[in-house]
Amino acid sequence: MFASVTRSVRSWPDSWRARPRYAKDGVLAATLTLLAFVPTLSAISAELGDLPQRPPDALAVALALGQSAPLAMRSRWPAACLAVIGTAFAIHQALAYPSTFGSIGLYLAVYAAGAHQVGFRRRLAAVSTAGYAVLAVVLVGLGSPNRVPDFLAFYLVLVVMWMAGVGMRKWRADEAERRRLGADVARAAERARIARELHDVVTHHVTAMVVQADAAQYVIGAAPDRAGAGLAAISDTGRRALTELRHLLGVLEATGESGPVDRTPTLGRIGHLVEQARLSGQPVELAEHGEPRPQAVDVELAAYRVVQEALTNAMKYATGRRTTVTVHHHPDRIAIEVTSDGSTDSAPVVPSGGRGLDGLRRRLRMLDGELVAAGRPDGGFSVRALIPARSQA
Structure with a gap:
């Protein structure tokens, strides 16, 4: 019991340092969610299917939220964040709902997975790649005008975001090692x-x-x-x-208590x-x-x-x-x-x-x-x- 209490006490500083990061994630998620419903920003989006658009409905609103709100957990649970946002993005593209600025959350989720995911990194990359391939096949089957080079170009953008996250993760690890040394x-x-x-x-x-x-x-x-x-x-x-x-x-x-000044020997003594x-x-x-x-x-x-x-x-x-x-x-x-x-x-x-x-x-x-x-x-x-x-x- 005492060992578990000691481990808990030692983990307090780490949790204190993590709280500002989690708070920033919440602010990012809230900001992107609000901007997702600004019509003038809909031109800035991650568009893949290019299918004829259908009118928005309640499901479109839910999918827009699903591509932005999960960013609140991107540092704590990056794999879950990527899974939810990736699924919402895939359904949004397959159902051909109007473009939304909230789809930018896909890029941020991929970056967060590269930067914060600790274990099963290769497995997560493989599953995500397989899911993307399935989405590309479905979009082509639904009549998407995009071809293989277009899907590869979009995939390379996602790879760049992942590698940027990996680079940031490595930089943070090196910086932590330098501080430790x-x-x-x-x-x-x-x-x-x-x-x-x-x-x-x-x-x-x-x-x-x-x-x-x-x-x-x-x-x-x-x-x-x-x-x-x-x-x-x-x-x-x-x-x-x-x-x-x-x-x-x-x-x-x-x-931390300051002692008398004359305790330190000086030249005058x-x-x-x-x-x-x-x-x-x-x-x-x-x-x-x-x-x-x-x-x-x-x-x-x-x-x-x-x-x-x-x-x-x-x-x-x-x-x-x-x-x-x-x-x-x-x-x-x-x-x-x-x-x-x-x-x-x-x-x-x-x-x-x-x-x-x-x-x-x-x-x-x-x-x-x-x-x-x-x-x-x-x-x-x-x-x-x-x-x-x-x-x-």
């Missing part, structure tokens, strides 16, 4: 983005907590009166990590990163040049992540070594350089997966920026980033 790519890109964010948040804060915990163990043995500051730094780092993780989880949940690194025992100097300007969120976040990842690597590989963070605010770009002293061959404080810098390079390439990370000639390591400026919209 686009959605898959977008979901993969979003998962990759969230993975990078999680990596940056967890790696930085956990590294800081490990360094602070190691320092606290040393302080407890050497200077117990200073142990409280180290433990407080660990607690503060943990709270920061939880705050950012909650924000990312909120994004993953996609509840680089000072907090530097202060956190200092609390971990890493001597960090911060220098900013130029006038900071409000930037787009992705630019601000990218700059923040560059400094965060660079400081994380400094705490991993150059623990206790002097580190310098320099930010240049140019009118058209933001230049960031983070350098650390000491050998880059030392073992990291915590294991490294090697994903941080690669993720940063991909992030900056999406912003038309670049990232260069390399060892310094005099020892140590440097990370240089160039991010094009983009005003906040």
